[in-house]
Amino acid sequence: MFSNIFEKGRRLAGLGSLVAALTVTAPAMAQDKEPIVFGGSIPLSGVFAFAGVHLHAGLTDYTSWINSEGGINGHPVKYVMEDTGYEVDRSVAAFKKISGSDSPAVYYGDSTAFMKTIASELNSQGNTLMSGASFATALTDNEKYPYQFIPGPNYSQMFGIILEYIASQGEGGDKPTVAFVYSDTEFGKDPIENGKAKAAELGIDVVEDIVTKPGSVDVSAEVLKLRRVRPDYVVFHGYVLSPINEFMVQMRQMGLGTKFMGTFWSSDKLIIDKMGEDADGYMGVMPYNYYDSEESGPMLDALRAQAEKSDPEAGYRPTGYMQGWFNAMVWTEVVKRTLDAGKELNAENMAASLASIKDWDTGGIIGVPVTVKNMSFPVGRIWRVNAKEGRYEPVSDWIQLD
Amino acid sequence: MRIGDAKQTYEADEAIWTSPTQKFWFALLLLSLLVFPFMANAYLLYLGCLVGIAVISTTGLNILTGFTGLISLGQAGFMGVGGYTVAWFSLNTGLPFPVTLLLAGLLAAAVGILVGLPSLRVKGLYLAIATLAASVFLHFIFAEWESVTGGMGGLSLEPAHLFGFSFQSDFGMYFIIVPLAVLMVFAARNVFRTRIGRAFIAIRDRDISAEILGIDLLRYKLMSFALSSFYAGVAGGLFAYFYRVVTPESFPLSMSIFYLAAVIVGGMGNLLGGILGAAFMTLIPEILKLLTAALTPFYPNAPVFMSPMLEIIFGALIVGFLIFEPHGLAEIWHRIRRFFSLWPFRN
Numbered sequence: 001m002f003s004n005i006f007e008k009g010r011r012l013a014g015l016g017s018l019v020a021a022l023t024v025t026a027p028a029m030a031q032d033k034e035p036i037v038f039g040g041s042i043p044l045s046g047v048f049a050f051a052g053v054h055l056h057a058g059l060t061d062y063t064s065w066i067n068s069e070g071g072i073n074g075h076p077v078k079y080v081m082e083d084t085g086y087e088v089d090r091s092v093a094a095f096k097k098i099s100g101s102d103s104p105a106v107y108y109g110d111s112t113a114f115m116k117t118i119a120s121e122l123n124s125q126g127n128t129l130m131s132g133a134s135f136a137t138a139l140t141d142n143e144k145y146p147y148q149f150i151p152g153p154n155y156s157q158m159f160g161i162i163l164e165y166i167a168s169q170g171e172g173g174d175k176p177t178v179a180f181v182y183s184d185t186e187f188g189k190d191p192i193e194n195g196k197a198k199a200a201e202l203g204i205d206v207v208e209d210i211v212t213k214p215g216s217v218d219v220s221a222e223v224l225k226l227r228r229v230r231p232d233y234v235v236f237h238g239y240v241l242s243p244i245n246e247f248m249v250q251m252r253q254m255g256l257g258t259k260f261m262g263t264f265w266s267s268d269k270l271i272i273d274k275m276g277e278d279a280d281g282y283m284g285v286m287p288y289n290y291y292d293s294e295e296s297g298p299m300l301d302a303l304r305a306q307a308e309k310s311d312p313e314a315g316y317r318p319t320g321y322m323q324g325w326f327n328a329m330v331w332t333e334v335v336k337r338t339l340d341a342g343k344e345l346n347a348e349n350m351a352a353s354l355a356s357i358k359d360w361d362t363g364g365i366i367g368v369p370v371t372v373k374n375m376s377f378p379v380g381r382i383w384r385v386n387a388k389e390g391r392y393e394p395v396s397d398w399i400q401l402d
Numbered sequence: 403m404r405i406g407d408a409k410q411t412y413e414a415d416e417a418i419w420t421s422p423t424q425k426f427w428f429a430l431l432l433l434s435l436l437v438f439p440f441m442a443n444a445y446l447l448y449l450g451c452l453v454g455i456a457v458i459s460t461t462g463l464n465i466l467t468g469f470t471g472l473i474s475l476g477q478a479g480f481m482g483v484g485g486y487t488v489a490w491f492s493l494n495t496g497l498p499f500p501v502t503l504l505l506a507g508l509l510a511a512a513v514g515i516l517v518g519l520p521s522l523r524v525k526g527l528y529l530a531i532a533t534l535a536a537s538v539f540l541h542f543i544f545a546e547w548e549s550v551t552g553g554m555g556g557l558s559l560e561p562a563h564l565f566g567f568s569f570q571s572d573f574g575m576y577f578i579i580v581p582l583a584v585l586m587v588f589a590a591r592n593v594f595r596t597r598i599g600r601a602f603i604a605i606r607d608r609d610i611s612a613e614i615l616g617i618d619l620l621r622y623k624l625m626s627f628a629l630s631s632f633y634a635g636v637a638g639g640l641f642a643y644f645y646r647v648v649t650p651e652s653f654p655l656s657m658s659i660f661y662l663a664a665v666i667v668g669g670m671g672n673l674l675g676g677i678l679g680a681a682f683m684t685l686i687p688e689i690l691k692l693l694t695a696a697l698t699p700f701y702p703n704a705p706v707f708m709s710p711m712l713e714i715i716f717g718a719l720i721v722g723f724l725i726f727e728p729h730g731l732a733e734i735w736h737r738i739r740r741f742f743s744l745w746p747f748r749n
Contacts, residue, residue: 044709053706060703082691083709088645088652089452093688096572097445113652116558117645124570138555184545186554186651 035078036071036335036345038063038328039104039128041094041114046086048110048133050240051265051320055133056081057310058317058324059108065306072332073339080104088113095121104128105345106331108324112136112186115148122147122347129334129350131327135264137190140374147347149354150376151327152287153401155187155237156194158263161285161380161399163195166233166261167202168396176232177207181222181247183214188238191263195235207231212243219243223250226258236262245275248282259283261382267392268319272385280387283395287380288326288365291317292391297364299329326365333357351375368398416595435584439576447572449688454579455640456680460664461590461673462633467662468671469594470626471606472521476533478657479517479540480631483510484638485648489557490550492642499562499569499578503639510635511628513540518627522620525609537658544650556649559642575644582640586633591673593629602626606671667723669730678731690715 040059043052063079071077080102082094091114098104109115109132116138122130123146130148137156139145153161166176180195182188192209199206207229210222226234226247234251236244239262248260260282262271267284275282289295291304303325307317337353338345359369370377378401383392409415419425439447463477484506491502517536521529544551551557562569562578569575593599601622604612613619642648660683668679690712697704727733 042705044705045713049710056706081705083694083705083712085687085709085713090687092645093445093448093452096448100443100445113649116556116647116649120558120561120570120646144558186556186649189554 033071033075035076037098037102037104038077038079038106038108038331039095039098039102040079040081040108041084041091041110041132042081042108043086043110043133044083046084048086050270051133051318052083052086052110054318054320055108055324057307058321058326059328061303061306061310061321062325062328064310065302066328066332072335075339077332078102081108084110084114086110088117092118099125099128105335105350106130108132108327109134109148112139115139115145119145119148126347129331129347129354131330133323136187137194140376142375145375147351148375149330149351149372151323151330152264152376153285153378153380154376155191155263156198157376157378157401158285158380159191159195159235159237160198160378160401162235162261162263162382163198163202163204164399164401165285165382165396167204169232175202175204177205177229178233178235179208179210179226179229179231180206181210181212181226181234181236183238184211185214185238188214191237214239215242217242217246219246220250223247223254226251227254227256230256231258233259233261236260236266239266240268241266241270241274244271244282245278248275249278252278261285264319264323267383269316269391270318272387272390272392275387277387279385282385283382284392285380286319286383286392287377288319288322289367290319290383290392291322293394295364295367297362297367299363299365301364303365322365326362329362329365330354330357333360366398368400371400373401418591418595432584435580439573444572447576449685451572451575451579451644453681453684454576454583455637455644456661456664456684457583457677458579458586458640459634459637459661460668460676460680461587462630462637463661464665464668464670464673464676465590465593465602465633466626466630467665468669468675469599469606470602470623471525471609472518472623472626473526473530473662474517474533474627474630475530475655475658475662476514476517476537476540477630477634477661478653478655479537480510480514480634481638481641481657482540482544482648482650482653483513483631484635485642485652486544486551486557486638487635488639488642489559489648492559492562493557498564499643500564503582503636506639506642507632507635510638511632514627514631514634515624517631518624521623521627534655534658537655541650541653541655544653551650554650556647556652558647561646562643569643572644575640579640579644582636586636587673587677590633594673598622598625603671663720667720667730669732672730672732674735675730675732678735682731686719687712687716 042056043049044056059079063077066077080098084091084094091110095118107128107130109130112134115132115134122128131151135150135152135155137154139148140150140154166178170176180192182192196206208225208231212219212222244266251258262284267286271282272279289300334350334353338349343349354372357372359371361369366379370379379398381394381398382396384395386393438450459477459481466472466474487506487509488502491497491505517533520532524532545554569578601617604617605622609619664679664683665676667682669675694704694708
């Protein structure tokens, strides 16, 4: 454990030095304009720390990059965060503290639970626009959460993209069959009902739906259920790794030709690192290009250059990093649009600016121009693991939902 | 200066206030609690409310575990019952918060009695597992009884209201939570001046002897469970009004462990211990974060390095207390008091 911590520390030391250097040089660049504050409740410790560290790195690197580009309309950007341990009460405490001292225009929430909990305060304050680690379908309810958005497709939309891909794979007019395997959590259950409705709409038969504990290991009974129905595809949701690996290995040992797919948080390189050759063929829906993909674009290139500059030895940057960077990109666009319109930087005006995003070129982070619909970006692509190369490769074009 | 603690009457022995000094300091504490929300910023106010809720729940668990000797890992489940009761009644009946909070306490007490039934047969670790099972069962109900609890998505509720006034902000909630916490700690204090409280303590010290003395074990054990769960239910109800959303994940098992740790760190069987333990467990993570903040000007990336360390320091602090001060924070407080009581005649 200690070696992990120190290893993490070593890898991020470069990042720290860079931030320190930028802190020193920032005043020269900042002119005399007020800084725009990016706030964040970030899970640097606790069960979500594996992603939190990279989210933080993405947000930090973006802040450095945008400041090196002159800030937002000449306003320097200041990123203020606190560790939450992925606990709602600590996330709320961090929000109150940062709101009180720095008046953030935009804020990163670390969980669906936090974002739901803070919604009433966010709505009554009306100062801050929020997005974060959550892709929860509920947060795209504009009535209840008018000042929160999803930096990509929500979980139901991810299922929609996966199912559209599956529907396109049938031969001779036959649609493949599918089974849903999801965790017994709010996160896991989120897209299931909408996923079933979408499957029915596309004529796909959902032959089984299985709920497990997140991280469970003994899934032999569930595998037997799947063996009986022999689905063409199994879609996992609500996991990071386990029990995806157990399902895949056991079903392959039984000689089933089932293909396996997952949503954002279960489509990182972690699967390849942990499963090795067994991960080959696993597919994930991803709204952003992978760090090590062959895609390019001015912003994607800038991201890679900045990442390389901040920590030359770190190598691959996980999807959490991409998500952190993209969050900050959207915030910047929203703030810029609001300032350009000569409007006050409050939640209502920024939400309106967000809603106005249409055919926006993300510079290669997402491969097609994107449009905000219902406070989300309903676009993504299916990627498949090439275990030999140790990376994901695209197997579909970008799929945009209506 | 106060020297010695000799008491000559039963009344003096049972008195809440044993000296004018105590009254003075308590009055000062009440005054500070009253002034606090007018001086504090949103962050401190939030923490104040959080500590208030934790004090109520910890006091409840202290009655059961500290004073009656019945271990429980079901506190989060009972809080959940309170939270969902408040949310359901608030959404479906529009009742004002004092009524919904009372209902939350009563329903949690009823559930507590059911969960406490095995306590006559089993104790110690066995009872811990029985209450843990109850907690899992309650969690299952919260997640699956969708028509009532809203399933995994939970329920969102309107702010607490009374006589047309809506307690929307933390400032408003403070004036519900903190007075209620003071009141409930006092109520608990008074319980232990009665036959019921003394029966609880007798059961804790030696249940067989207590039975020989004529104490109906089942009755008093269930009473202790009911009382403890009532406190948890009210705390859960306040939790629901405070965050205005309840989901099954609002009341995880780790919350039960948090409160049990607060009782142990504070000092089992000591009401002051419950208060200190609740405050310690709630505030220490925040205080440790201040250490990180102090390092940030010199090393901007300090949070990344320090955050995992803070978890370790927090754990080490708890273990340290258990080793070096098994009677908890309350004992440290008593030692400080003794020092001032005896000064300048200490040796």
